[in-house]
Amino acid sequence: MSKKYAIGVDYGTESGRALLVDAATGEEIASHVTVYPHGVIDEQLPGSEVRLEPDWALQHPLDYMEVLKQSIPAVLKESFVKPDSVIGIGIDFTACTMLPLNKAGVPLCELDEWKDNPHSWVKLWKHHAAQEEATRINALAEERGEAFLSRYGGKLSSEWMLPKVHQILNEAPEVYEAADLFMEAADWVTMQLTSVMTRNSCTAGYKANWHKGDGYPSEAFLKALDPRLEHLTSTKLRGSIASIGTKAGDLNQQMAEAIGLLPNTAVAVGHIDAHAMVPAVGVVTPGKLVLTMGTSTCHLLLSDKEIHADGICGVVEDGIVAGYYGYEAGQSAVGDIFAWFVNEAVPSEVKQAAQQQNVSVHEWLEQQAAQSRPGESGLLALDWWNGNRSVLMDADLTGLIVGLTLQTKPAEIYRALLEATAFGTKKIIEAFQAGGITVDELYACGGLPQKNRLLMQIYADVTGREIKIADSVQTAALGAAMHGAVAAGAEAGGYDTIADAAMHMARVKDETYKPIPENVQAYQQLYEAYSTLHHYFGEENKQLMKDLKKLRLKG
Ligand SMILES: Nc1ncnc2c1ncn2[C@@H]1O[C@H](COP(=O)(O)OP(=O)(O)O)[C@@H](O)[C@H]1O
Numbered sequence: 001m002s003k004k005y006a007i008g009v010d011y012g013t014e015s016g017r018a019l020l021v022d023a024a025t026g027e028e029i030a031s032h033v034t035v036y037p038h039g040v041i042d043e044q045l046p047g048s049e050v051r052l053e054p055d056w057a058l059q060h061p062l063d064y065m066e067v068l069k070q071s072i073p074a075v076l077k078e079s080f081v082k083p084d085s086v087i088g089i090g091i092d093f094t095a096c097t098m099l100p101l102n103k104a105g106v107p108l109c110e111l112d113e114w115k116d117n118p119h120s121w122v123k124l125w126k127h128h129a130a131q132e133e134a135t136r137i138n139a140l141a142e143e144r145g146e147a148f149l150s151r152y153g154g155k156l157s158s159e160w161m162l163p164k165v166h167q168i169l170n171e172a173p174e175v176y177e178a179a180d181l182f183m184e185a186a187d188w189v190t191m192q193l194t195s196v197m198t199r200n201s202c203t204a205g206y207k208a209n210w211h212k213g214d215g216y217p218s219e220a221f222l223k224a225l226d227p228r229l230e231h232l233t234s235t236k237l238r239g240s241i242a243s244i245g246t247k248a249g250d251l252n253q254q255m256a257e258a259i260g261l262l263p264n265t266a267v268a269v270g271h272i273d274a275h276a277m278v279p280a281v282g283v284v285t286p287g288k289l290v291l292t293m294g295t296s297t298c299h300l301l302l303s304d305k306e307i308h309a310d311g312i313c314g315v316v317e318d319g320i321v322a323g324y325y326g327y328e329a330g331q332s333a334v335g336d337i338f339a340w341f342v343n344e345a346v347p348s349e350v351k352q353a354a355q356q357q358n359v360s361v362h363e364w365l366e367q368q369a370a371q372s373r374p375g376e377s378g379l380l381a382l383d384w385w386n387g388n389r390s391v392l393m394d395a396d397l398t399g400l401i402v403g404l405t406l407q408t409k410p411a412e413i414y415r416a417l418l419e420a421t422a423f424g425t426k427k428i429i430e431a432f433q434a435g436g437i438t439v440d441e442l443y444a445c446g447g448l449p450q451k452n453r454l455l456m457q458i459y460a461d462v463t464g465r466e467i468k469i470a471d472s473v474q475t476a477a478l479g480a481a482m483h484g485a486v487a488a489g490a491e492a493g494g495y496d497t498i499a500d501a502a503m504h505m506a507r508v509k510d511e512t513y514k515p516i517p518e519n520v521q522a523y524q525q526l527y528e529a530y531s532t533l534h535h536y537f538g539e540e541n542k543q544l545m546k547d548l549k550k551l552r553l554k555g
């Protein structure tokens, strides 16, 4: 049989990329990135005077189509692979990234009537303006003893579907009314490719509180939240939910022409970016915690038990790999914190020094920071620049650096920020263990492990564990391509299960990061201090950060 290929399309926060891989080996043949023409819309609506409130983050749905139209032809061209050799496509997306559609499946923001209303646009995962709604949902669910709440560590995040839909209803009831469907962008793009309306078990489970046995939160609960929401799940969230690892449909004629593939190419059901990475590092069995480290970090783990643990974002059956319970926890900013420091807080001398050495500011800071010992700077930070997703699940918490003096150097602050994110990950590992969910091994993937060696050594030292690193830099896109190969099936040159695909297509590097004993010891002391700050600002006195944030929002 001639060589067969699969394409994965990974939709990130700032850009989307297509990766063409050899379906037999997972070898990456060609990739292409399309930066979203409208990027993250967080100040003003495109082509309009309408300004956005703080904490808003929107996107333009046509940017997603642009990725398909630019990046898929580009990988075909670069690789000289013929369309008839491509057996399947899979896509993965940030989530909950959701949008309202009219009856024809057209995003409301594309219509003149709605384009000036911010609520008609795609709400990106990091749209954090629905915290009030999330708080209300959590309080009501707790008061009513709703069973679904404990599957999500006792709290829903403001990033998820229900708070976002509720915010639309509260602030723009006319948009709510006009929406025939609210969909995850992952499912909307899949629908554009196949003309089939399917929701996937991963986003439905983690982001819309759907359960394989119990379905969505009950109508009685939704009615108590707001009578207008009573029939939400059977109307605007309607649609069959397909397990990840299955086929959504065949590529339709119109999209086949637009992206240069053959009609009837198999298309997998959509997936979340982080979750798609798990089989792409070869993890298809319990006990192996996968850290997907980029703009944010997700912590993903398989288990054969359903346990409701405090501080864990969610447990979903068939949510990551079919046949297992998939657990998710996360930190809503990691690379974004380092980016903030580099962009907003670094003096010009540092930028010049980096330029002179022909390295990026990140690399220069890493080199300098690597020369000091753990704790040497006297600095300690809380990693809550974009709130705390796990274990406190509170988007209104903010960042903190303690120990600054007149002698503090930029590289010392950078190192404290790297360390803070590692401490946040250790808190999450402890929450898994405390909940009775075993963590035996650590794997890391996403952009960061390949960009910053110091960061990965700090994670090994802080957690006291060896860390295996993905071989691919495009782990999410590789995971999506693997799902494309499974959608095509073994007979077509793909696979029947994601475990089979992982056996042939996934890889980790030979080199691992191992903990250095003296650093492990030093970090134990710093971690205790981190835990004290964590408790003080995140639990005992959490109003302090919230009041400060309110003052900022008022101003
Ligand atoms: N050398 C570096 N060290 C630490 N962080 C870095 C470095 N280079 C880039 N970053 C951060 O990595 C993040 C991007 O990660 P990546 O995985 O590529 O993207 P995404 O999460 O959007 O898929 C950005 O937040 C950026 O600030």
Ligand SMILES: O=C(CO)[C@@H](O)[C@@H](O)COP(=O)(O)O
Pocket: 012, 013, 093, 094, 095, 096, 125, 206, 272, 273, 274, 275, 293, 294, 295, 296, 297, 298, 328, 330, 332
């Ligand atoms: O929330 C999730 C996954 O549950 C992610 O989609 C979200 O954090 C975005 O991740 P990245 O932008 O890839 O870091």
